[in-house]
Amino acid sequence: xxxxxxxxxxxxxxxxxxxxxxxxxxxxxxxxxxxGDECLRKFHEEHIDLIILDIxxxxxxxxxVCKAIRQESKGATVPIIMLTARSEERDIIEGLETGADDYIxxxxxxxxxxxxxxxxxxxxxxxxxxxxxxxxxxxxxxxxTLNLDLHQVTIDGKExxxxxxxxxxxxxxxxxxxxxxxxxQIIDEIRGDGYEVTARAVDVQIHGLRKKLGEAGxxxxxxxxxxxxxxxxx
Ligand code: CA
Numbered sequence: 001x002x003x004x005x006x007x008x009x010x011x012x013x014x015x016x017x018x019x020x021x022x023x024x025x026x027x028x029x030x031x032x033x034x035x036g037d038e039c040l041r042k043f044h045e046e047h048i049d050l051i052i053l054d055i056x057x058x059x060x061x062x063x064x065v066c067k068a069i070r071q072e073s074k075g076a077t078v079p080i081i082m083l084t085a086r087s088e089e090r091d092i093i094e095g096l097e098t099g100a101d102d103y104i105x106x107x108x109x110x111x112x113x114x115x116x117x118x119x120x121x122x123x124x125x126x127x128x129x130x131x132x133x134x135x136x137x138x139x140x141x142x143x144x145t146l147n148l149d150l151h152q153v154t155i156d157g158k159e160x161x162x163x164x165x166x167x168x169x170x171x172x173x174x175x176x177x178x179x180x181x182x183x184x185q186i187i188d189e190i191r192g193d194g195y196e197v198t199a200r201a202v203d204v205q206i207h208g209l210r211k212k213l214g215e216a217g218x219x220x221x222x223x224x225x226x227x228x229x230x231x232x233x234x
Contacts, residue, residue, distance in 0.1 A: 009053045170220075
């Protein structure tokens, strides 16, 4: 991997230093920002590969900053990992809904944070290389193949019969592996199917989807209190 640049946005000096120390040790370039405006300025000026963004910042909150970055074409796909206090479950969900890829709760283990940073960078590289040429098939772990034109799913070549909603949920989660999606995001994705969708209905759909996928159903993980994610690795 070529040396990547990480933007660390955190107003607490000791935490900013701790993260920076570990990132440098892992051979990353680090740029720091103490607040949201500085973050946005540096994001415009520099090439940034990933952002670690604290939610509690003076001035603009991390949520506002995340939203602003996602609205720009330059910021559409840069991985964003949010830092949040453990009690702020609503912030976590809101963060994911404003477009963050992941979150870490404070106090956190630097080792875990570094592992997440690397996983998201690797995922981004893979997605970028896969983006061309446009393929109507998605190859997923454990032998799952999604044929996007035919709305057909096979596992090791054998067809699995899914409902339209189940297929759409699977495609949605698998399009961004390892990223956690809230139930609301899943509802927004499948709402077009002509009936009222509730959070409970999402849980039921996921339950059915897992069952039909058999062993591969374990790839769909429940993230407690937050939502669901599709695991990239077997
Ligand atoms: Ca803070």
